[in-house]
């Protein structure tokens with residue numbers, strides 16, 4: 021049986037760092053509130069003129085170098101993002117051109133904070149049906165849609181990109197084992213960007229009303245995120261007869277340390293099994309999971325063949341969990 025294996029991972033965050041202390045000077049907030057309510061200490065912010073495709077290209081170029089892969093070998097590029105460079109064409113098309121992947125096709129996918137898991141499922145399907153090399157990238161430039169006068173949202177998010185290389189394997193010790201993915205549109209207006217689409221096209225009025233920025237009903241999203249992310253993680257483990265203690269690393273979406281603590285406790289993970297890097301990056305939406313995977317791989321916290329469990333919850337609502345065995349790593 022052909023399985024889709026993650027044979028490499030890389031990531032990129034912009035140079036500019038925005039700390040809680042910087043935010044204290046911009047809105048009515050303070051470091052103590054942000055750290056105790058979210059776990060975030062700082063986040064990276066894209067440079068002027070740095071868009072999602074630019075960050076994705078940086079992550080992908082590193083990935084190609086590290087895995088010794090030529091851009092011309094890539095057959096598909098799937099981009100999870102809610103902050104594409106433009107409404108159209110796709111960010112995948114822009115990335116294809118910038119990296120010179122002249123044999124690739126590709127597309128964008130909008131799954132918000134669960135976007136990377138949705139894109140991974142797409143990539144898995146392509147590999148299982150004959151593609152040999154697929155890049156899946158999670159990227160978001162949240163700073164482009166944040167209202168830096170709204171303390172409810174501007175403290176939460178950061179910018180970044182993370183990419184993985186998927187290749188086929190017949191070795192059962194590696195590859196994506198299973199995933200459970202969900203969507204529930206009753207949450208559509210709990211976390212959204214009101215204007216700029218076909219429902220409310222951009223106009224002077226929508227700009228004046230600040231409707232192109234993120235709106236979030238934090239408490240409502242918080243309640244759903246802390247139960248659904250834990251439940252779906254447990255569900256995928258049980259379905260595949262895997263015990264929590266056998267998971268090498270649990271990489272949850274990084275939206276709020278309190279949500280992660282609840283999910284990890286409910287799913288029965290020890291602290292050392294849980295990736296937590298929200299303090300450094302904030303919520304980078306589609307990028308949190310590949311950023312986390314890159315961190316644990318580069319730090320040697322996991323090795324090829326280890327069980328990895330991803331989990332996410334976000335706007336839509338969207339949520340899900342993916343179980344896999346990391347590797348085999350491809351080294352240049």
Ligand code: UT7
Nearest residue numbers: 049050053057133171172175238239241242245275276334
């Ligand atoms: O990634 C996509 C999914 N998103 C999430 O999972 C996010 C889920 N939600 C959350 O993480 C949390 O709800 C937040 C971090 C957004 C907010 O935390 P909270 O504990 O739910 O706070 P709250 O919104 O209930 O606000 C509590 C108080 C309010 O003041 P009053 O009404 O009690 O006087 C807020 O006005 O804290 C105030 N507040 C702030 N104070 C200082 C809200 N934002 C800030 C701030 N600094 N930045």
